[in-house]
Amino acid sequence: MALPFASHLALLLTTLFGPTPAPTMQAYHFAHDGVLGTSLDLTFTAATPEAAAQAERAALAEIERLRLVLSSYDASSEVSRLLVSGGSARPSADLTAVLDRYAFWNQQSGGAYSARVAPLSALWRAAEAAGRLPSADELTTVTARIATPAWTIDANGVRLLTADRLDLNSLGKGYIIDHALAAAQAAVPTLLGGVINLGGDIRTWGIASAERSAWRIGVADPRAPADNAAPLTVLEISDRAVSSSGRYARGFTINGVHYSHILDPRTGLPANAVAATTVIARDNATANALATTLSVLTPAEGMRLAAATPGVEAMIVGADGVLHRTAGFAAYEVASSAPTATGNVTATVTIDITPTNPNRHRPYVAVWVTDTEGKPVRTLAFWGTKRKYIPDMSKWYGVMSAGARDVIDAVTRATRPVGEYTLEWDGLDDHGTAVKAGEYTFWFEESFENGPHSLRSAALNCTNGAVTGKFETTPAFAGGTVTCSAAK
Known part of the structure; x- marks a missing residue:
């Protein structure tokens, strides 16, 4: 029953880059962190x-x-x-x-x-x-x-x-x-409808879209609870x-x-x-x-x-x-x-997007992997809500190569600490093909609407035992870590 590459933000990719629904059935998304000590995601189907x-x-x-x-x-x-x-x-x-x-x-x-x-x-x-x-x-x-x-x-x-x-x-x-x-x-x-997702606790009402009346809610797997896990x-x-x-x-x-x-x-x-x-x-x-x-x-x-x-x-x-x-x-x-295959390389990315300004929406965030030639391998997460600000994520926007995604409106999960997110890479590319062990660069890009922008990366040799890199903290943005390893 696992879904490949599905995450609680997969709907955003479909909404932002797929066909635009009729105005009377469009879903609008709003994201916040630091609300009652956790994350808040709102979706409203409105005219x-x-x-x-x-x-x-x-x-x-x-x-x-x-x-x-x-x-x-x-x-x-x-x-x-x-x-x-x-x-x-x-x-x-x-x-x-x-x-x-x-x-x-x-x-x-x-x-x-x-x-x-x-x-x-x-x-x-x-x-x-x-x-x-x-x-x-x-x-x-x-x-x-x-x-x-x-x-x-x-x-x-x-x-x-x-x-x-x-x-x-x-x-x-x-x-x-x-x-x-x-x-x-x-x-x-x-x-016409709405979803309130406060730290994984969810209330739904009405219709999701012109194509789907019910809302799709993923249930986090306690054995693999990463934010982008199936x-x-x-x-x-x-x-x-x-x-x-x-x-x-x-x-x-x-x-x-x-x-x-x-x-x-x-x-x-x-x-x-x-x-x-x-x-x-x-x-x-x-x-x-x-x-x-x-x-x-x-x-x-x-x-x-x-x-x-x-x-x-x-x-x-x-x-x-x-x-x-x-x-x-x-x-x-x-x-x-959906298949549940994994590749020879695995990685865990932990990022902190704790807001320094509680009045801001959650920043737009992209985390992805490229090979030694700079070619995109896998988008691990993209979080954003408005089309017009997507080009501000200049690096990710230029290389983004998302494969097919299942549409999930939200994920119910045990409440997470504010700002902390964990992503897993199963060693597959955006097309579901296993990649070889080798050198990969992990990218972490953040941008606020009409605000600061940050691009950080960590190049790691994922060929033997576990190796760890860091996304450095900046005045406007918190940091993170990435650990990768290859099967022996």
Whole structure:
């Protein structure tokens, strides 16, 4: 079911260089980084670019409004002020709704899902810094503390029963996504469709294009989660939300061993029975809560909970690699007969496009490979949204030789850190042919709309063991690394 060369930005190449859809069916794309600590991609099917831009502004405004309600990282947010006030106040309807849903899923999951994991995460971060595992006594103390109710809500308002920071990030992010899409719809009633993808958590609505009513969503493979890697599967959905969770994106490293950032509130230990989960639901708050919950439960427990939840379908990748699907999940999947061959050369490119100016859109980015004669071999990624700025990517624009790409509108994945992207090269060229071991140059080009431009490269001899090169940091742009090797 793998798709060759597919990435969550493949649609951009088709949109920018393929046939232009009819004006009433055109998809407009907007990309940001550093939104709620991750990436934000917006797509709106609109009659005009002005209408799409208005929808973008409405969605961003709603995200910011709700950030000031739910963010535990902002001292001025409503939930932070509630903690400072001593824990008694009349909450907004938004905060009340999120707290109610956390309480509901905490009960449904038997305590596997909780808004009280912040002290547990802090314990593991401290242990990582100290280079040791948390002790059994430390885990027992914290898990006993967070097992008790954190708040009560009645006609008089909300009363906190703890001084610990509440972690409303997962369900709260889903709630924000749902409301951001609703805000865009309300601001531009003529919209025909839209997708909001916040760090891999997605909400879809309406039609994708004149040729395709449903939106295509790739599911990141936990065994190969690079941003340009072939997805584990592809879903076709509309008027649905999809979220994924997994231990591959973040975590703790202690004495050289990686531990998942997903912690079981009942034991205090990293959740290890599941590699990744994907949940389809009517709203993203539900999809997000369940994706995290199913990462903590065993696959059998998770399948039972998902099957018992109306409007939900789920897929779980067990730690052993076995796939578990609810009865209706396969109905959303798109079959593919694409080959999964690899060449003799492999490479991993890690880039950081953390914005130095939070008010800018994400920069246009191209990463590609050329041979010793400067001829293009493979485009690993191209990220950009507007035709008129593509020529500003002067080097890539001059050599670009993209092969056929499958159209994917977004990829659901575990949330990535802001600005960090990983790309893999499987040793094939843009036509799917394996290349020989030898010298190759890896290019990294960035450009902002009406802003600075950067071109960096690293020439590597990919013939023997692993060799590493660097993309140097500049005042306006962060850097990156590339490591390549050849099969012996």
